[in-house]
Amino acid sequence: MASGNELALYGFVSLVAVLFVLMTGPLGLVAIPFVLIVAGFAKMSAESDAESAGPVNCSGCGAPNEPGAEVCQYCDETL
């Protein structure tokens, strides 16, 4: 389900794409899917990086802690 923000963004991107094609001609039509593919791969790579941010192991007791935690929830060691 696309949110209002996403719909507005898609509308804006479509408008820019149409203006781009009007200005550049057929070459622009070739460039757009190419740019979208590159952007898609960049986004996928960024998302897989976020997924790899798993639990942080405590240096004191070795227990897994929530990513972003500053202090171990088991022994209060600074992470």
Ligand SMILES: [Zn+2]
């Ligand atoms: Zn600990």
